[in-house]
Amino acid sequence: MTASADTLGPPPTSVGVIGWLRKNLFSTWYNTALTLVSLWLIYTVVGQLLVWTFTTARWEVITANLRLFMVGPFPPEQVWRVWIVLCIVSVLMGLSASVYGGTMRTFAVWLAAAFATLIVLDLIAEQARPFADFARRVAEGGASQFWLALPGMVWLLVNLALLALGWSIGRGRAQWRTALILAWLGSFFVTVALLQGYGKDTWLPEIGTNLWGGLLLTFMLSVVSIVVSFPLGVLLALGRRSKLPAIKIFCILYIELVRGVPLVTILYMTQIMLPLFLPGELRIDNVARAMAAFTLFTAAYMAENVRGGLQAIPTGQIEAAHAVGLNDAQTTLLIVLPQALRMVIPAIVGLFISLFKDTTLATIVALLELLGVGRSVLAQSEFLGLQTEVYVFVAAIFFVFSYAMSFASYRVEEALGVGKR
Amino acid sequence: MIDVGMVSGIRDMIVAKDVHKWFDRLHVLRGVSLTVKSGEVVVMFGPSGSGKSTFIRTINRLEEHQRGTIIVDGIELSNDIRNIHAIRQEIGMVFQQFNLFPHLTVLQNITLAPMWVRRWSREQAEQAAMDLLRRVGIPEQAQKYPAQLSGGQQQRVAIARALAMQPKIMLFDEPTSALDPEMIKEVLDVMTQLAKSGMTMICVTHEMGFARAAANRMVFMDGGQLIEEGTPDQIFQNPQQDRTKLFLSQILH
Ligand SMILES: Nc1ncnc2c1ncn2[C@@H]1O[C@H](COP(=O)(O)OP(=O)(O)OP(=O)(O)O)[C@@H](O)[C@H]1O
Ligand SMILES: [Mg+2]
Numbered sequence: 256m257t258a259s260a261d262t263l264g265p266p267p268t269s270v271g272v273i274g275w276l277r278k279n280l281f282s283t284w285y286n287t288a289l290t291l292v293s294l295w296l297i298y299t300v301v302g303q304l305l306v307w308t309f310t311t312a313r314w315e316v317i318t319a320n321l322r323l324f325m326v327g328p329f330p331p332e333q334v335w336r337v338w339i340v341l342c343i344v345s346v347l348m349g350l351s352a353s354v355y356g357g358t359m360r361t362f363a364v365w366l367a368a369a370f371a372t373l374i375v376l377d378l379i380a381e382q383a384r385p386f387a388d389f390a391r392r393v394a395e396g397g398a399s400q401f402w403l404a405l406p407g408m409v410w411l412l413v414n415l416a417l418l419a420l421g422w423s424i425g426r427g428r429a430q431w432r433t434a435l436i437l438a439w440l441g442s443f444f445v446t447v448a449l450l451q452g453y454g455k456d457t458w459l460p461e462i463g464t465n466l467w468g469g470l471l472l473t474f475m476l477s478v479v480s481i482v483v484s485f486p487l488g489v490l491l492a493l494g495r496r497s498k499l500p501a502i503k504i505f506c507i508l509y510i511e512l513v514r515g516v517p518l519v520t521i522l523y524m525t526q527i528m529l530p531l532f533l534p535g536e537l538r539i540d541n542v543a544r545a546m547a548a549f550t551l552f553t554a555a556y557m558a559e560n561v562r563g564g565l566q567a568i569p570t571g572q573i574e575a576a577h578a579v580g581l582n583d584a585q586t587t588l589l590i591v592l593p594q595a596l597r598m599v600i601p602a603i604v605g606l607f608i609s610l611f612k613d614t615t616l617a618t619i620v621a622l623l624e625l626l627g628v629g630r631s632v633l634a635q636s637e638f639l640g641l642q643t644e645v646y647v648f649v650a651a652i653f654f655v656f657s658y659a660m661s662f663a664s665y666r667v668e669e670a671l672g673v674g675k676r
Numbered sequence: 677m678i679d680v681g682m683v684s685g686i687r688d689m690i691v692a693k694d695v696h697k698w699f700d701r702l703h704v705l706r707g708v709s710l711t712v713k714s715g716e717v718v719v720m721f722g723p724s725g726s727g728k729s730t731f732i733r734t735i736n737r738l739e740e741h742q743r744g745t746i747i748v749d750g751i752e753l754s755n756d757i758r759n760i761h762a763i764r765q766e767i768g769m770v771f772q773q774f775n776l777f778p779h780l781t782v783l784q785n786i787t788l789a790p791m792w793v794r795r796w797s798r799e800q801a802e803q804a805a806m807d808l809l810r811r812v813g814i815p816e817q818a819q820k821y822p823a824q825l826s827g828g829q830q831q832r833v834a835i836a837r838a839l840a841m842q843p844k845i846m847l848f849d850e851p852t853s854a855l856d857p858e859m860i861k862e863v864l865d866v867m868t869q870l871a872k873s874g875m876t877m878i879c880v881t882h883e884m885g886f887a888r889a890a891a892n893r894m895v896f897m898d899g900g901q902l903i904e905e906g907t908p909d910q911i912f913q914n915p916q917q918d919r920t921k922l923f924l925s926q927i928l929h
Contacts, residue, residue: 569775571771571773571775572775572777574738574771574775575769575771575775575776575777576777577736577737577738577764578736578738578764578767578768578769578771578838579764579768579788579789579793579837579838579840579841580761580764580765580789580793580841581788581789581792581793582761585792585793589788589792590777593779594777594778594779597779
């Protein structure tokens, strides 16, 4: 009796969870088999991974060396400078979140989440110990100890607060858009100045770049190289199309030479050869030389990417620009470059992501960037054999920032309608 | 047209004498001479590949001529970049493919050159741009991007963009031949209105209705030479050259 009622019932549902499962995962027998095999694989792999992460792994190798991972051999009593830099970034991120919205807002949320997670982890791991320690040091050493001994958790809380502050101040202030870009650029120079310091016995004693390390060094290497190689690459690409033979030949030679040499070689060459070319009194430190290598290398690839975009601009655009009276420079800056660059955003961001990861090569010229710190930590006797933990941690950090760049690129592409026009 | 003549005195706006042009070995312009007076509307027509585009493009130096002289409003076109610049500011050009700037809004397309070349303030440039958009009948499209407009609307924006520099001469290179039939009229209407307002114009077009309504003079071009010229009445009713007759019979059926 019920059977006949069933035959009159509605056709198998194709909406809802069951419908979705049936349609996408169990539609045919081999789909079903594939689904089951995948489930089993995911279960074993992810299961193992979770078990390892939460029971087997000895994360104390990370927590005990966290400062090393973040700033390397940077003098501990000067680490507050790095915190200040982070504070500046937090304020700017907060402001950008409300002024620009979109991707910046997502990033700000991520950053806030990261701060919150670190605070919670810190609470779980350390409980009140840092505060007791802080109180003791201030009691013993007086006010001068205040900034030096301030626990990381306080800094994290301050950052979180600054982020929120920036966010609320920036509300409804679309007119700050340009100013904020300048502020970001300015913050870059402030950062360099702050980290470097000046003089010997000043309030901000000089810290040689040989003491920069860890994630801080990775960041500085990538940011400097990205910021400098971008305009350089655009100039090279334009130069390659120049009507002046000297400029054109120089650009072609440069681009082809650099692209024909492995990055490692360029790293070695700048270490050894830059000092030979430059006058003796102008000494450049290791970090600056590595920055030069990454910049020069990336600029060549950047130029080729931009050239692709330039070639895709129809001549009609240039003719129309000339016809309304724009000169060559205006035509390039106002008509050609904006269109060419937005066409190659994905390629450029891809390039920057590789650059970010390639900064690990700086270890081979004895710089202690993130990976280098990892390896030096592993050389400590009490952490022998913890390669997995260290490399997973380093890989996770690289992944997070690479993914953030890639994500931003997609969002910018969408906003600009790349490929739609 | 008459009032412009009375105010400024009719003078020669474009004087081309014996203009020659080669693309590599291909002799494209073979001694073209043409004088256009202020306020005059000249329609240029002829078979494909006869050099019409090439000729009007030499007038604002999008193409360089290799022999002969071209004088625009008293300035001779030479390799002097300042002369080229001065002449381009006096000439507006409208292309077959519109060539609007796709990354800029309609309003920005129009205000760009006045702001960067004439150094107008943004307010002044935008006010002028809105006046022009009203004149070509699409003020409501100001904030859109070119890709969001129909072909006819895009071409009207292109006309507004050219007019924004307050040129003394307008060049049109087959402005309607990339358009669907139903959009041709809206563009021709704008051009006719412009012609009536006293603008000096050279139009490469095969829209004979427009020629009849707006042109003072028609020139027929073939094989890189001007074969025949005359008023629209003369050309349509009593063409002198066989090639002109043949071509007209082909396009008028
Ligand atoms: N940039 C160029 N390089 C080489 N040859 C060209 C170039 N531009 C035009 N030509 C040639 O010059 C001749 C004249 O071309 P032009 O475009 O002036 O003709 P047109 O009369 O405008 O024709 P259409 O009605 O098809 O637009 C043609 O044979 C064309 O192939
Ligand atoms: Mg043509």
